[in-house]
Amino acid sequence: MATTVLIVDDHPSFRSVARMLLEAEGYEVVGEAPDGEQALELARQLSPDVVLLDLNMPGIDGFEVARRLPAGPAIVLVSSRDARDIGPLDANVMGFIAKGELSGASLRSVLSA
Amino acid sequence: MSSLRARLWLLGVAGVALACTDLVLTVTSDHGQLRGLNGSLGALTGVAFVGTGSFAWSRRPANRVGALMVATGFAWLGAGLAQANSPLLFSIGLVVGPLYLVLVTHLVLAFPDGQVTSRLARRLLIAGYADVLVVYEAWVLLDGHIRGEGSLPANVLAIVHAPGVAGVFDVASSAAGAVIIAIIVGILVRGRRRATPVVRHAAAPVLWTGLVCLTAVALSLAIGSASVSDIAHGITGSIAMLAFLALPFAFLVGILRSRYARAGAVSELVGALSSRAALRDTLADALGDPSLRLVYWAGRWVDREGRDVELPDSGVTEVERDGACIGAILHDPQLDDEPELVSAVAAAAALALENERLEAELRARVAELQDSRAKLIEVSMAERRSLERDLHDGAQQRLVALSLQVGLARRKLHSDPLGAEQLLDRAGDELRLALEELRELARGIHPAILTDRGLPAALQTLIDRAPLEVELLNAPDGRLPAPVEAAAYFVVAESLTNVAKYAQARHASVSVLRRNGHAVVEVRDDGVGGADPEVGTGLRGLADRLTIIDGRLDVLSPPGAGTIIRAQIPCA
Numbered sequence: 186m187a188t189t190v191l192i193v194d195d196h197p198s199f200r201s202v203a204r205m206l207l208e209a210e211g212y213e214v215v216g217e218a219p220d221g222e223q224a225l226e227l228a229r230q231l232s233p234d235v236v237l238l239d240l241n242m243p244g245i246d247g248f249e250v251a252r253r254l255p256a257g258p259a260i261v262l263v264s265s266r267d268a269r270d271i272g273p274l275d276a277n278v279m280g281f282i283a284k285g286e287l288s289g290a291s292l293r294s295v296l297s298a
Numbered sequence: 299m300s301s302l303r304a305r306l307w308l309l310g311v312a313g314v315a316l317a318c319t320d321l322v323l324t325v326t327s328d329h330g331q332l333r334g335l336n337g338s339l340g341a342l343t344g345v346a347f348v349g350t351g352s353f354a355w356s357r358r359p360a361n362r363v364g365a366l367m368v369a370t371g372f373a374w375l376g377a378g379l380a381q382a383n384s385p386l387l388f389s390i391g392l393v394v395g396p397l398y399l400v401l402v403t404h405l406v407l408a409f410p411d412g413q414v415t416s417r418l419a420r421r422l423l424i425a426g427y428a429d430v431l432v433v434y435e436a437w438v439l440l441d442g443h444i445r446g447e448g449s450l451p452a453n454v455l456a457i458v459h460a461p462g463v464a465g466v467f468d469v470a471s472s473a474a475g476a477v478i479i480a481i482i483v484g485i486l487v488r489g490r491r492r493a494t495p496v497v498r499h500a501a502a503p504v505l506w507t508g509l510v511c512l513t514a515v516a517l518s519l520a521i522g523s524a525s526v527s528d529i530a531h532g533i534t535g536s537i538a539m540l541a542f543l544a545l546p547f548a549f550l551v552g553i554l555r556s557r558y559a560r561a562g563a564v565s566e567l568v569g570a571l572s573s574r575a576a577l578r579d580t581l582a583d584a585l586g587d588p589s590l591r592l593v594y595w596a597g598r599w600v601d602r603e604g605r606d607v608e609l610p611d612s613g614v615t616e617v618e619r620d621g622a623c624i625g626a627i628l629h630d631p632q633l634d635d636e637p638e639l640v641s642a643v644a645a646a647a648a649l650a651l652e653n654e655r656l657e658a659e660l661r662a663r664v665a666e667l668q669d670s671r672a673k674l675i676e677v678s679m680a681e682r683r684s685l686e687r688d689l690h691d692g693a694q695q696r697l698v699a700l701s702l703q704v705g706l707a708r709r710k711l712h713s714d715p716l717g718a719e720q721l722l723d724r725a726g727d728e729l730r731l732a733l734e735e736l737r738e739l740a741r742g743i744h745p746a747i748l749t750d751r752g753l754p755a756a757l758q759t760l761i762d763r764a765p766l767e768v769e770l771l772n773a774p775d776g777r778l779p780a781p782v783e784a785a786a787y788f789v790v791a792e793s794l795t796n797v798a799k800y801a802q803a804r805h806a807s808v809s810v811l812r813r814n815g816h817a818v819v820e821v822r823d824d825g826v827g828g829a830d831p832e833v834g835t836g837l838r839g840l841a842d843r844l845t846i847i848d849g850r851l852d853v854l855s856p857p858g859a860g861t862i863i864r865a866q867i868p869c870a
Binding site for chain 2: 196198199201202203205206209241265266284285287288
């Protein structure tokens with residue numbers, strides 16, 4: 186069974202290309218959310234295996250969404266900044282991928298860490 | 299001759315006439331002792347009070363001291379009528395009697411500025427006047443045959459002869475007078491201790507003489523009302539009389555001291571200024587006022603450190619040099635009564651004050667520059683943050699998406715050429731949008747058209763892009779300095795952005811004019827008004843940027859009446 190993914194990002198162009206990329210790699214994208222509030226709602230409804238979560242969003246940012254998400258999905262943070270610019274990750278976050286390096290392989294690497 | 303001087307001359311003539319009358323009445327009196335001596339001293343005292351009082355009144359018309367001295371003199375001379383053999387004149391003298399005592403008490407209390415500031419002292423003074431004008435007069439009205447030295451004429455103003463009752467009023471009046479004056483002496487002693495050095499110096503001769511006089515009067519009244527000892531009553535009465543006689547001369551001594559002190563102060567000041575001693579200390583010594591402060595005019599009032607100062611309502615003497623105000627001396631308000639002294643000191647110190655003013659102006663300017671520098675750093679950091687945010691949210695996101703699309707297209711090249719082609723088309727779109735956002739960002743940092751073609755052309759591009767009708771009313775001929783053109787451009791850019799976002803306007807206008815060494819930029823709209831520069835960061839940031847180049851931003855935006863944004867930017 187394919188790993189289900191919820192993509193959370195306020196830029197539609199990124200959501201669109203991330204969906205194409207992940208589906209081409211065998212993932213099933215079950216939902217997209219443009220902000221933290223909708224992300225929390227969809228995560229409760231859809232119970233995805235993975236939440237791909239942008240850090241910089243209007244309203245509540247990715248760190249805060251990660252704290253509020255129910256236990257269950259693996260949380261992977263993404264950003265157009267790189268790891269040097271975001272600081273330490275909370276314990277409930279699986280890992281971080283810079284948006285420019287997003288691929289099926291990089292996601293599998295983080296999920297298996 | 300002014301009307302005041304004419305009136306004072308008349309008073310002087312009247313005083314001399316009354317003094318001569320007193321002298322004649324006393325010398326020819328058939329009651330009283332040492333008539334020649336008493337008559338001469340009495341007349342001299344009256345003339346001294348009237349003359350000195352008239353001089354003081356002409357010198358300081360607004361100060362009540364002069365009028366009080368004149369009144370005391372006439373009351374004294376009026377009391378002298380009691381030496382007359384005529385019952386009527388004797389009775390009039392009797393009625394006037396102790397009025398001079400309460401007037402001299404009033405004079406000593408009010409010295410040197412003519413005001414009785416203590417509420418207790420004012421109440422005691424009122425009680426004193428009531429004692430003389432009511433209690434004492436009751437005695438006069440009730441005793442038709444006054445007992446005294448020799449055979450006194452009858453008191454023709456008595457309504458009824460009731461010596462028993464009259465005696466009660468007599469004792470009561472004396473006792474009350476003694477108590478009132480004794481308390482007033484205490485007030486004077488306490489007030490002298492609390493007075494500033496300027497007041498103590500100016501008032502010393504009169505206050506000391508007045509204290510001796512009033513103390514002796516209080517004792518004499520107390521001894522007299524208690525009928526303790528005729529000798530003691532006589533001695534204290536004589537001391538009181540001598541001190542009373544000395545008062546006008548004490549006043550003249552005070553004036554002479556002040557004049558010599560003034561001449562000495564100015565000559566010492568000139569010497570001290572050449573010795574590079576601290577100016578403030580030198581002026582304080584010259585005026586005898588340790589509380590003295592100096593403030594300087596640098597477009598506003600500042601102290602030596604360049605800090606803003608608010609001037610008090612009194613005790614301020616401005617200093618001018620070559621017709622322009624350069625500073626002010628803040629001194630004890632009592633020195634307002636010595637304007638010639640303070641002005642002479644100020645004139646002697648004007649050059650040194652001008653140097654200090656320049657220093658203070660420099661310090662004030664340095665403080666302004668430090669403020670400006672802090673603002674510059676703040677504005678610069680805010681602009682950097684804004685730039686980072688715009689790059690991150692705009693072009694950076696597009697380039698990330700572009701990078702992923704190209705990567706995906708590459709993977710699909712052989713397996714799905716059509717899908718790869720579609721991805722590459724989308725990548726091309728993302729690239730165009732990213733380029734446009736970067737161009738817009740560059741314009742926001744500094745528009746190339748401003749450098750290449752000048753302000754009018756740059757303003758026209760802003761107007762062409764505005765989503766409403768905008769008219770360019772005025773634009774300067776020729777180029778302005780580059781920072782001024784940039785500031786004017788951004789004022790118009792920010793203002794038109796706000797008009798488009800918030801004003802709900804149908805029409806706007808832009809004007810840039812050179813006026814009095816400034817570029818005056820104005821953006822008007824006919825929208826809803828109510829703009830508040832404190833609410834949004836755009837106008838506030840603009841105001842800060844203008845402050846750095848000594849410009850200012852004004853926002854006139856009454857609700858419902860449109861908005862005028864006006865910037866004034868110095869351009870030499």
